[in-house]
Amino acid sequence: MRHEVKILEPTDLWYLQNNINKETNKYYHPTKDIPFVQQVEIKLENSGVVIQKGSLHRCVGKLNYGVYKTDSRLKDIWISLTTEVDYNAPVYKGTGMVYLEPQQKGYFLHYTSIDLSEQEQWEFDDGIFQFCSDNVVIGTKRLKFRQMSGSTDGRWRIAIRALSGQEAKVITGTIAPTKVIELKRGETLIADYDMVKGFTNGIEEDYRKLGHFGKGGGEGFVWIYSGEGKILVSETDGMNLG
Structure with missing residues (x-):
């Protein structure tokens, strides 16, 4: 699984229709807002990716669709109730491209790629998990009362580690x-x-x-x-x- 973050700008026709000189006002115009969007492209080569429910824009290739499952349905429901990871999070497997919903200008994120191993379990703040490879175990971690009072994470955080004997990857997004x-x-x-x-x-x-x-x-x-x-x-x- 590899990903790339792209910034997409308006077409030449948009600049012409809005009477904006693209060469001199590409990034800023004093009276009109120029719409840029940020989109994440995920390339799969006989691999899989777990994404947030509702974050898919489109996908193309020899891909199979499924849902993330642990060894317990009750555990899956508990994870969805206590973290930002929705119940039945989508999983795409195979070879092809997966495109996530674009972010409008003003809501761009900074993405960080983190390698996972079975020895290292990562615990993340609620809301920063974006997607990960499919060879992971997703769980929850309960916060102490003092931790809850100092953050907006609620009582639980998401915890992720790689499957036994495998290397995995998780991508976070922050402001x-x-x-x-x-x-x-x-x-x-x-x-x-x-x-x-x-x-x-x-x-x-x-x-x-x-x-x-x-x-x-x-x-x-x-x-x-x-x-x-x-x-x-x-x-x-x-x-x-x-």
């Missing part, structure tokens, strides 16, 4: 760029905002106050990550840098 960093034993990450969007098993997450009764630096409640593993971070989240 700000993200990257994967590695936290080594003895190191700690402290952030005064929801900087971390996902992490592997071996990482401990806590949301607590620094100090008591006004002491301890005046930072109030912060996110604290410790242990050993990988973390998906968005350093510019909230800076409105796009």
Whole structure:
């Protein structure tokens, strides 16, 4: 499974009909909004992809359609009730192209590809999972009360790992760029905002106050990550840098 994020612009006829000079006003016009869209293209070569329900735009090739299933239907329903992954998430297998619903200008996402293994189970914030290869196990992780109070993820997060003996891939989408960093034993990450969007098993997450009764630096409640593993971070989240 390979993917590519493309930015599609209007046709030459659209520029002509709207009396806009394409050469000088391709990206900006002082009085008219020029519509650009962002679309994800997924290339399958004897492989499969699990996507969000309702996110398909079109597909072409020698493809078979199915739904994601675990070893338990009750587990599938529970995942759909507690995370953003819908019940009976679509699965496309074979060789061909799968195109996801385009994002309009102003709602573009930054996509990050993460490799999965059976030893590393990733836990992601609700809403950032976009699609993944079909050789995965999808589950849920319950949040503590303090974690719930400091985020908008509700009581549960999605947890994903690769099937035994296989390498898988998951793609996340966020409003700000993200990257994967590695936290080594003895190191700690402290952030005064929801900087971390996902992490592997071996990482401990806590949301607590620094100090008591006004002491301890005046930072109030912060996110604290410790242990050993990988973390998906968005350093510019909230800076409105796009």
